[in-house]
Every structure is written in structure tokens, then in C-alpha cells.
Amino acid sequence: MISFRNNELYVEDVRLSEIAFQYGSPIYIYSKNQIISNFNAYKEAFSNREGLICFASKTNANGSILKILSKLGAGADTTSGGEIYRCLKAGFPPSKIVYAGVGKTTPEIELALKSKIFMFNVESFEELAAINKAAKKLKVKAKIAFRINPNVDPDTHSYITTGKEGTKFGIPYEEALTAYKTAQKLKNIDPIGIHTHIGSQILKVKPFEIAAKKVKKIVDEAQKIGINLQYINCGGGLGIEYEKSQKAPTPKELLSAIFAVFDKDKDKKFIVEPGRSIIANAGYLFTEVIYRKVSAGKHFLIVNAAMSDLIRPCLYDAYHEIIPAKRTSGKKVKTDVVGPVCESGDFMGKDRMLPVLPQGAGLLITCTGAYGAAMSSEYNSRPLIAQVLVDGKKVVIIRKRQEYKDLR
Numbered sequence: 001m002i003s004f005r006n007n008e009l010y011v012e013d014v015r016l017s018e019i020a021f022q023y024g025s026p027i028y029i030y031s032k033n034q035i036i037s038n039f040n041a042y043k044e045a046f047s048n049r050e051g052l053i054c055f056a057s058k059t060n061a062n063g064s065i066l067k068i069l070s071k072l073g074a075g076a077d078t079t080s081g082g083e084i085y086r087c088l089k090a091g092f093p094p095s096k097i098v099y100a101g102v103g104k105t106t107p108e109i110e111l112a113l114k115s116k117i118f119m120f121n122v123e124s125f126e127e128l129a130a131i132n133k134a135a136k137k138l139k140v141k142a143k144i145a146f147r148i149n150p151n152v153d154p155d156t157h158s159y160i161t162t163g164k165e166g167t168k169f170g171i172p173y174e175e176a177l178t179a180y181k182t183a184q185k186l187k188n189i190d191p192i193g194i195h196t197h198i199g200s201q202i203l204k205v206k207p208f209e210i211a212a213k214k215v216k217k218i219v220d221e222a223q224k225i226g227i228n229l230q231y232i233n234c235g236g237g238l239g240i241e242y243e244k245s246q247k248a249p250t251p252k253e254l255l256s257a258i259f260a261v262f263d264k265d266k267d268k269k270f271i272v273e274p275g276r277s278i279i280a281n282a283g284y285l286f287t288e289v290i291y292r293k294v295s296a297g298k299h300f301l302i303v304n305a306a307m308s309d310l311i312r313p314c315l316y317d318a319y320h321e322i323i324p325a326k327r328t329s330g331k332k333v334k335t336d337v338v339g340p341v342c343e344s345g346d347f348m349g350k351d352r353m354l355p356v357l358p359q360g361a362g363l364l365i366t367c368t369g370a371y372g373a374a375m376s377s378e379y380n381s382r383p384l385i386a387q388v389l390v391d392g393k394k395v396v397i398i399r400k401r402q403e404y405k406d407l408r
Contacts, residue, residue, distance in 0.1 A: 001031045002284070002364070007327040009364055013393045016286055016325045016362055023386050024401060025362070026287040026305035028373050032068060032391040034282035039072050042274060045252040049259055049270055054098055056236050056275025057083045059370040064389055064398035065279065066090035075118070077236065077273035081108035088115060098233070098271065100147065100195070102127075102168050109134045119143045121195040121233065123170050128183060135188035145193030145233055146171050146179045150214040152198045152207050170196070176218045180227050191227055193271070194218060197235025200276060205249045205257045208234065212261040219265070229268075234258050236273035240280045242319050242367050251277065276370040283369020285310055286325070287348070289361045290340065299335040301354070303363060306339030307346040308379040310365065310372050314345040322349045325362030330355040337363065341380050373399075381407055 001012050009016045011029050019029060042053045054075035057066065061083060066076070067090045075096030076087040087097055099112050100121035109131055112120065122128050122144045135142040149170035171179050176194075183191040198211050212234065219229050234255075239248045255272070262268050287305035294300070312318040322337055332353045339346040348365055357363075373387055383402030388395050 001034045001282075002323075002366070004327055009323065009325045009327075009362075011284065012390045014390050014395055016364060019388060019390075019395060020286060020288065020325075020362060022395070023388055023397060026285060026303075026309055026385050027401075028368065028385065028387040028399075029284045029286055030065065030279075030369060030387065030389045030398075031282045031284075032389055035065065035068055035279060036072065038278045038282060039069060039074060042251045042255075042272065042278070043073070045250075045255040046270075049255075051270035051272065052096060054096065054271055054273045055278060056273050057087055058374065059275030060279045060283070060372075060374050061086050062373065062387060062398055063090050064396070066092070069278070075271075077275070078117075081105075081111045084108075084112055084115060084117065094118065098145075098195075098273070100197070100273075104130070106130060106134060110138065113138050113140055113142060119145055119193060119231070121145050121147045122179075122183075123147045125171075125179065125182065128179070128186070128189065132186045132188045141188050141190050143190045143192050144183065145195040145229075145231060146176065146183070146191070147195045147197065148173055148176045148215065148218060150196055150198065150211045152211045152214070173214060173218075177221050177225075180218075180222050181225065184225070184227060192229065193231030193233055194222075194229045195233035195235065195271075197273065198237060200237045201239040202237045203239040203246060203248050205254055208237075208254060209257045209261065212258045216261050216265075219268075231269050231271055232258075232262060233271040233273070236275050236277075238274055238277040240277055240367060243321070248277070280367045280370035283367070283372060285320075285365040285368040285372060287363050287365065289357055289359055289363070291359065292357070299333050299356075301335055301337045301357065301363075303337055303339060303348065305348060305365070305385075306341040306380070306382060307343060308341060308377050308382045309339075309385055310348065310368055311375050311377075312368075312371055313347055313349065314343070315375075320349065320368060321366040322352055322354070323364045323366065324355060324357060325364055328355045328357075341382070378402075378407060383407060 054077040056077045070091040079101040094116045097117040147170040287303040291302040337348040386401035387399040
């Protein structure tokens with residue numbers, strides 16, 4: 001929720017320059033009301049079916065943000081013992097936590113069982129055996145869904161494609177029924193659902209619909225052998241509009257297409273695991289110009305944010321809009337916005353049409369709420385940056401800026 005007022009950029013009702021003055025830069029800024037609005041869009045899309053909206057905590061595991069979502073009634077999609085710990089600490093009921101990931105360790109499995117989480121999304125036969133063994137040791141029964149790889153091309157970046165043949169994720173589609181027959185024989189396993197997740201930043205409904213139809217076939221086949229899969233977990237992956245030219249489906253459009261596949265299965269309950277579509281456009285990275293330079297006719301703005309703060313442009317060649325914090329009518333030139341880290345891949349954006357800005361000018365990098373702070377690091381021994389939450393006119397710091405003494 002950003003807007004210009006008297007040529008100055010605001011997040012909700014707070015001027016960016018005020019945030020920078022009080023908390024320094026670079027800094028991550030989140031809009032609480034945008035988070036609420038994004039979550040409610042999923043809630044409204046679920047109005048006619050029973051289900052659970054599990055926030056993909058890997059996208060942003062800041063405790064304050066997790067608390068907002070837990071209070072809204074969200075569940076949590078977790079991929080590690082650490083994420084389970086953080087989500088429990090943030091107030092998510094264990095009965096609303098699902099646990100995915102291809103490499104769950106025995107201590108992590110035991111933590112999940114002791115915490116009484118709702119369900120495991122199981123990704124291999126050996127993992128199934130490990131969960132059964134841990135559940136037997138603890139004298140409990142583990143509820144599971146198999147993550148099925150439906151071999152669907154989501155038409156997204158190869159690094160975030162997870163539902164095609166040859167990826168590390170899930171049980172191959174052809175082995176799905178065998179997996180359920182195996183689980184059916186294990187005393188400490190209760191197979192109650194089916195899960196699929198085909199990728200991330202998907203801008204079309206069709207791949208989700210194709211995956212849902214494949215899942216439906218397995219659900220029907222499992223029913224014939226006495227396994228009632230009550231929960232259909234459709235995963236996450238709905239994309240957002242990083243660029244003005246992009247058009248993302250709404251949660252309602254997505255879920256309506258999936259629900260239509262199971263229209264006759266009124267007893268089924270649904271789980272979705274949105275992350276990016278809830279938090280990405282609610283987060284911003286504010287940075288300031290340190291130096292300007294021209295090299296071989298190319299203009300550079302060297303800013304104080306780096307790939308250690310936002311790695312997505314380097315890792316995925318991802319696009320994030322970059323907006324000057326003060327509106328100016330000056331001439332625009334093609335500019336690379338780059339960071340101070342000693343890597344040529346350290347850039348926020350290339351060939352952007354930006355005004356010739358002075359040293360100290362502020363820039364806002366949009367849609368950084370997902371996989372921004374979550375993937376940040378101390379590379380080049382750069383301390384982790386601060387994070388703040390804006391709620392109307394109120395600003396609250398939700399992670400302090402590290403100092404050099406914090407580096408170990």
C-alpha cells in the first residue's frame with residue numbers, strides 16, 4: 001500500500017523519509033493492512049468449501065508477521081524443524097501446521113510428532129518408513145498426505161518448478177497408489193490426504209487445474225481400495241504482478257477452478273499453502289544512493305542495499321520495480337542499480353529508466369516481502385538489516401539491525 005503525497009512516497013500513512021531517518025537504511029518495510037487484505041482474499045475464496053489456508057512460512061518467517069497471520073486464523077506450511085518452532089512460538093495451533101520438505105531428519109520428525117502437528121506431506125518411501133519408526137517409538141499415529149509429483153509444467157523459472165518429472169520433489173505420479181497401499185499396512189501411519197505443489201510464481205490457472213484433475217484420479221482409485229483421502233492439499237505457487245505487464249489470477253479464480261474438479265466430492269476438505277501471494281507485495285526494501293558513476297557510457301547508481309539483502313535479482317534474474325522516494329520531473333536515463341558487494345551479480349535492477357538522482361536519494365524496491373529478508377545473509381560480513389511493520393500511522397520495529405559486534 002504505497003502512494004505519492006506531495007511528491008513524496010508513503011507506505012500506508014507514513015512517509016518513507018521518516019522511516020529512513022528514524023531506523024536507517026537499507027531497511028525492509030511491511031504493510032500490515034496489505035497482509036490482511038491478501039489473506040482475506042483467500043478466506044473469501046473459501047466461502048463455499050471447508051478448508052485451511054496454510055501460510056508458507058519459508059517466504060517470510062519473521063515472528064511478528066507470523067503472529068499477524070496466526071491471529072487471522074491462518075494455518076502454517078512448514079519445511080523444517082526451525083519453521084515449526086517459529087510457527088508454534090507465533091501462536092499457530094499445532095492442529096493447523098503441515099510439514100513438507102524432501103529431507104526431514106529424525107529429530108525434526110520427532111519434534112513434529114511431539115508438537116502434535118496436523119499432518120506430514122511425505123515425499124519418499126524412505127521418509128514414510130522414518131516417520132512410521134519415529135511414531136512407533138513415541139507411541140503415536142502420524143497423519144500423512146503423500147506429495148505427488150503430477151508431471152505438470154507450470155511455465156515458471158526452472159529453479160522454482162517442482163511438479164515436473166526429474167525434480168527432487170514428491171512421489172512419482174505412477175507410484176502414487178503403491179505409496180498409499182504401503183502406508184495402509186503401517187500401524188503408526190494414518191493416510192488422510194494427498195498433496196501436490198507444482199511450482200512458484202505461476203501466472204495461469206490451467207496448470208493448477210491439470211494437476212487437480214490428476215490428483216482426482218488418485219483420490220478415486222484410493223477410495224476403491226478403502227483409503228478415504230479426506231484432505232486435498234493443492235499446495236501454493238500462485239504468482240503476483242512483479243511487472244505492470246503481468247496479470248496474476250486471483251485466489252478466487254484459482255480456487256474456483258480447483259473446486260470445480262472436485263464438485264461432486266462435497267465431503268472433501270481443502271488445504272492451500274500460499275506464501276508469495278500473501279506477503280510479497282506487502283513488503284518493500286528501501287535503499288539509498290551512495291555513489292553515482294558512468295562507465296563506457298553506462299549509468300550506475302551504487303546503493304547501500306546488496307545481494308546479501310535481496311538475492312532474487314541475482315539468483316532468478318527476478319524483476320522488482322524500483323521507485324524514487326521523491327517524485328521528480330528530471331530527465332530519465334537508462335541506469336543499473338547495483339550494490340556494494342564484490343560480485344558482478346550484485347544488482348537490484350538493470351537498464352531501468354530513472355532520473356539522475358543525487359547522493360543520498362532514496363529508492364523503494366517493491367514486492368520484496370517474499371524471499372527477501374528470508375533469504376538474506378551476512379555475505380561480505382554485512383550485518384542483517386532492520387525490518388519494520390507499518391500499520392496506518394504507526395511504525396514498529398520487528399527486527400533490529402545487526403551491528404558489527406553481532407557478527408560471529
